[in-house]
Ligand code: ADP
């Protein structure tokens with residue numbers, strides 16, 4: 001639709017801005033990494049810490065870059081089954097590392113949706129990654145995909161992780177809010193932005209020590 005195209009353009013504008021900023025950061029970053037490597041022979045301990053910090057900045061820049069792919073920001077007819085299955089396959093090694101099983105339950109009559117497939121994949125990756133990382137002792141993640149009256153597609157990701165306290169729940173999606181030592185606190189912000197850009201909604205429910213359910217709702221347009 002016309003609206004969807006305008007929205008896609010706005011997103012790509014944000015993306016171009018992010019790309020500009022990311023490039024300005026990435027160039028000195030690359031040169032710094034080179035110098036750190038040269039230094040390493042002299043003082044390896046400090047240099048390792050510096051290298052870790054550089055890697056962290058690199059990671060933050062990469063998260064920003066997810067908004068920075070204007071040439072991929074086209075709405076296409078996409079098969080939710082393929083999107084979800086490809087993301088599960090992609091994160092299988094990460095899940096394995098955390099002793100986490102992923103179960104998928106999908107309605108039979110899932111229609112194609114009109115979306116920017118790479119962005120929806122990015123959202124699913126961020127959410128599934130959070131779910132995996134919340135389960136320090138392993139467990140099960142259940143993903144369900146439902147067709148509600150051919151009007152809305154509901155994707156739920158339910159984990160058995162540490163959960164999120166009520167006061168922290170309100171801060172989720174604010175940029176840089178993270179409880180992880182190596183987190184960026186950008187994942188959920190990017191997710192919300194992408195889903196809202198698709199006219200959808202993202203909601204999070206959680207119970208501390210029980211787990212978290214993230215629900216993505218996307219319109220099914222014909
Ligand atoms: P990051 O993963 O880099 O920390 P996110 O924006 O993806 O950034 O998540 C922000 C914070 O929200 C996380 O640090 C974590 O505290 C909390 N969080 C997100 N998803 C979950 C989840 N499934 N279970 C528990 N906590 C979560």
Ligand code: MG
Nearest residue numbers: 126130187188
């Ligand atoms: Mg995350």
